[in-house]
Amino acid sequence: MNFMESVRIAMRSLSANKLRSSLTMLGIIIGVTAVIAMLSIGRGAQAAITNQINSIGTNLLYIRPGAPVQNGVRAAEGSAATLTMEDGTAISSVSNVVAVAPEVDSFGQMAYMGNNTNGRIVGVTPDYLNALNGSVADGDFVSSSNVTARSAVAVLGAGVAQTLFDTGEPVGQSIRINGQQFRVIGVMTAQGGTGFLNQDNQVFVPITTAMSRLSRGGRFGAGNSVQVLNVKITGPSAQTQVIQDISQILDQRHHVVQDDFTIQSQQDILNTASQVTGTLTIFLGGVAAISLIVGGIGIMNIMLVSVTERTREIGIRKAVGARKRDILAQFLTEATILSLSGGIIGIILGALIARLISGIQLGSSSISTVVDPDAVILAVLFSAGVGLFFGSYPASRAAGLHPIDALRYE
Amino acid sequence: MPPVLQPVIQIEDVKKIYKMGEVEVPALNGVSFQIMTGEMVAIIEPSGSGKSTLMNIIGCLDTPTSGKYILDGVDVSKLTDDQQAGIRNKKIGFVFQQFNLLARTPALDQVELPMVYAGAPDRRQRALAALESVGLKERVHHRPNELSGGQQQRVAIARALVTNPSIILADEPTGNLDSKSGAEIINIFKTLNRDRGLTVILVTHDPTIAAQAQRTIRVRDGLVVNNGN
Structure with a gap:
């Protein structure tokens, strides 16, 4: 007997x-539907986060100070006050570096009239705009004269502006x-993003203002030390060389042999994020796969019912050869x-x-879904496997x- | 009838003992007989389990506990299940009392079924020819529930003879039919036997059916009491 x-x-x-067949199929339908929908949500989240990170720019390097070691006790990474504005200026001369944007940040409350919100306060220079897209x-954005004059001016993220001023x-x-x-x-263009990646829930002030006026009680660095130097480079191909050059300059400037940054x-960051969302996707798909197994049962x-019911038919088929x-x-x-x-x-x-x-819409972000061809192939193979197995x-x-028994079965 | 008679079935001292737990129940106590090619033979057994046991062994649905069964020159007394299936497919055509047709399946597909498992070519034409030979040319697309008992049994006969088997084995083929349809079925067997030289074995408890055959083998208490020769 051939396959056809x-x-x-x-x-x-x-x-x-027909009714029985479709009800049986329903179990698998629900299972596969769940798997595909869940995987698409997972993949969607992955794509959204990747996009978010890419929108900031993939040509970006972050330089953070290392951890200070005092009496052999190592403090948190990035808390040392070794990176300065001057380091930033020095780095900007490295070839293939497009812009260097020093940054200090803290969290705090912003209030206008009766409204208030909490968010990230970022001390920046004008280069920030270019470096972080x-x-x-x-x-307007923070200008060089604002930085020089330590002006008390602020540029609001779209989310902060919305909360404090609504339509005003x-x-x-x-x-x-x-x-x-x-x-x-000024007010920034809305960039979107979720959770810790939300680019809209922050205000920008001149970096000098942040250091001098907002440092008390905050975590702004002492003196003219910065927390991050955002470095925009020409392209990913230049990355290795640029990192080498920057390290060399900083080691020289800091008089250290081992990097203190x-x-x-x-x-x-992209790799870490996709690892996290990949785990999320597998988890969602795994939960959905359970219903597929239930469908298989x-x-x-x-x-089994069908075999019992059709015992006579099996007997007839066996009698004629x-x-x-063939029955299997x-x-x-x-x-x-x-x-x-x-x-x-x-x-x-x-x-x-x-x-x-x-x-x-879920809160401030929206669900995005992506149906991947490999999820589809996986679902096809898995459902066929379920049929074969069960x-x-x-x-x-x-x-x-x-x-004989089958033929005699009533 | 061919001038030199060839035995198509040789059964020698066949015994069949069923084990019901510890108890051994003998169904056949050493049966021996021969059936020649082209014969129409009735095997009559008034009652008891010996009849169906014998029918199962002749039909290669079961193997004897001891003894020898040679069908068409092949020793079939010790075969595996799948080998038996192959023998049933090629050498035996079954006709059952309960017709044993597949439900909801048109006559043509019923008759094609043995050829499906044989992988035979020209299935459609051969099935049509077989149905025509039992007078069902007009009913090839009917399903069992659209056919009378006699017609269903004729579909079963068509299915039995479509593979050109060595023997047609009919188990009480008229048992579920009224006397008129029963007589028609017996006539079909007679015609097939006479015109095509098919070997027909009727297993029955009914002497009037057995009387239609050329020879009667009588079995009682697991033994052949009269082989009709």
Whole structure:
């Protein structure tokens, strides 16, 4: 008996019991739908985070001071006050460096009239805009004269502007940051992002202002030390050389043999983020896969019932010359057709659901979904495997029936 | 009838003992007989399990505990399940009392079934020819529930003869039919036997059916009491 013959026989017996076949398939359909939808959410989150990081720019290096060691006790990474504005100026002469943006930051409260919000306060220089691909929607960014004069001016992230002013015009108004008066000179373009990556929930002030006026109680570095030097380079190909050159300059300037700073590239962060979201995706898919296995047990159950019901048919087939493997193939084909077609319907439904929920707002961010071809292939293979696995026991029971007993079965 | 008679079935001292737990129940106590090619033979057994046991052994559905069974020159007394299936497929055509057709399946597909497992070519034409030979040319697309008992049994006969088997083994083929349909079925067997030289074995408990055959083998209490020669 060839393969097409098995398929034909299986299709006939499945269509003879349409309701039962579709209910059995439903288990697999739900399982595969869940797997596809969940994986698409996971992949969507992954893509969103990757995009977010890429939108800041992949040509970015972050230089942070190392951990100070005092009496053999090592403090937190980045807390040493060894990196200075002057280091930044020195680095900017390295070839293939486009811009160097020193930065200090802290968290604090911003208030306007009755509204207030909490967010990141970033002390920056004008180069920040260029280095981190930011853009101003309204008004101006921090200027060099602001930096020199230590002006009490602030540029609001889109989220902060929204919270404090709603639809009102923020530029020209006075807000309080950690209790001190600041004049709003601009509002940033909304960049989106979720959680710790939210680019909109921050205010920018001149770095000198942050150091001198906001440092009390905050974690702004002492003197003119900075927390981060954002370095924009020409491209990923230059990265290795630039990192080498920067290290050399900094080692010289700091009079150290071993680096007292760390250089992290945007790529490193991207890798970490995709690792995290990859784990999330596997977790979501794994939970959904459980329902697929439950669907498989449904197939096994129905196939067992079907074998019992069709004992007589098996007897007839054996009497006219069906061998064990013929009966085995017939029932395995049936189970596989059930699970595979359930799988295909599930993929279609899952993709539809992924489409439907994509764009739904969850708090400040929206769900994005991506249906990956490899998730589809995985679902097809997995559902076929479920059919084969859970069909094999009923099928081997059918194949093992003795023709005399099977024929005599009422 | 061919001038030189060849035995198609040689059964020599066949015994079959069933084990019911500790108890051994003998069903056949050393049966021996021969059936020649082209014969139409009735095996009659008034009652008891000996009849179906013998029928199962002749039909290669079961193997004897001891003794020898040679079918068409092949010793089939010790075969594996799949080898038996192959013998049933090629050399034996079954006709059962309960017809044993597949539910919801058109007559044509029923008749094609043995050829499906044999992987035989020209299945459609051969199935059509077989159905025509039992007078069901007009009913090839009917399902069992659309056919009368006699017609269903004729589909079963078509299925039995479509592979050109060495023997047709009919187990109480008229048992579920009224006397008119029963007579028609017996006539089909007679015609097939006479015109095509098919070997037909009727297993029955009914003397009037047995009387239609050329020879009757009587079995009682697991022994042949009269082999009709």
